[in-house]
Amino acid sequence: DGGITQSPKYLFRKEGQNVTLSCEQNLNHDAMYWYRQDPGQGLRLIYYSQIVNDFQKGDIAEGYSVSREKKESFPLTVTSAQKNPTAFYLCASNEATGEVFRSNQPQHFGDGTRLSIL
Amino acid sequence: SQQGEEDPQALSIQEGENATMNCSYKTSINNLQWYRQNSGRGLVHLILIRSNEREKHSGRLRVTLDTSKKSSSLLITASRAADTASYFCATVTDKLIFGTGTRLQVFP
Numbered sequence A: 001d002g003g004i005t006q007s008p009k010y011l012f013r014k015e016g017q018n019v020t021l022s023c024e025q026n027l028n029h030d031a032m033y034w035y036r037q038d039p040g041q042g043l044r045l046i047y048y049s050q051i052v053n054d055f056q057k058g059d060i061a062e063g064y065s066v067s068r069e070k071k072e073s074f075p076l077t078v079t080s081a082q083k084n085p086t087a088f089y090l091c092a093s094n095e096a097t098g099e100v101f102r103s104n105q106p107q108h109f110g111d112g113t114r115l116s117i118l
Numbered sequence B: 001s002q003q004g005e006e007d008p009q010a011l012s013i014q015e016g017e018n019a020t021m022n023c024s025y026k027t028s029i030n031n032l033q034w035y036r037q038n039s040g041r042g043l044v045h046l047i048l049i050r051s052n053e054r055e056k057h058s059g060r061l062r063v064t065l066d067t068s069k070k071s072s073s074l075l076i077t078a079s080r081a082a083d084t085a086s087y088f089c090a091t092v093t094d095k096l097i098f099g100t101g102t103r104l105q106v107f108p
Helices: none
Strands: A004-007 A010-013 A019-025 A031-037 A043-051 A054-057 A064-066 A076-078 A087-094 A113-117 B005-007 B010-014 B019-024 B031-037 B043-050 B055-058 B061-066 B071-076 B085-092 B096-098 B102-107
Touching (some): A019 A087, B010 B019, B019 B085, B019 B102, B031 B071, B043 B055, B043 B061, B043 B071, B071 B085
Parallel strands (some): A010 A113
Antiparallel strands (some): A004 A019, A031 A043, A064 A076, A087 A113, B005 B019, B055 B061, B061 B071, B085 B096
16 A cells, blocks of 8 residues: 555654654655645645755755655654744655656645644 | 635535635646645645646546636535545646645535
């Protein structure tokens, strides 16, 4: 059963703490993405990766970091520098090649991680 | 910056009625995609329409695209309570930009 798995479903962060959100896909997709969703708003792109060991900043990368050591995994770290981390975080993937966002391939999403501040 | 803006922000209808959601955007696009999101879940891709297409169907879904007006509409016919969700348009230029969504409530 192919898909994207995000964990944990709920996560709480203390002040000054870094937390890491997991995203794993078994769809053999090259491109992976991280989005942030705030209430009543659309998705905003944090980071994306087209191939292993390469990733690019999206529109709101400050306070976040990522790695892409394996094709199937794209973890997101929310650092203490991110002062307003409370949000719903979504990971996605697709078969994009060439110019990543010009691809006509739809994105497949995980079920998200809800991050809150303690 | 917001590329796609959905209208209305919220829509409530009875089962069996049709639901129409609109999306307007600002710049030329390669394609436009519609996604659905159930509460607390990830997005699910519904349909993609290319910039050279005017209309596309998938089951009870009908999407139109008017590039001269920079707008698209999503029509759900014979709605069901299970269609209750938020619906987002996403435009593809040099990046994929999501709108703020329309919250659809279908009452049994």
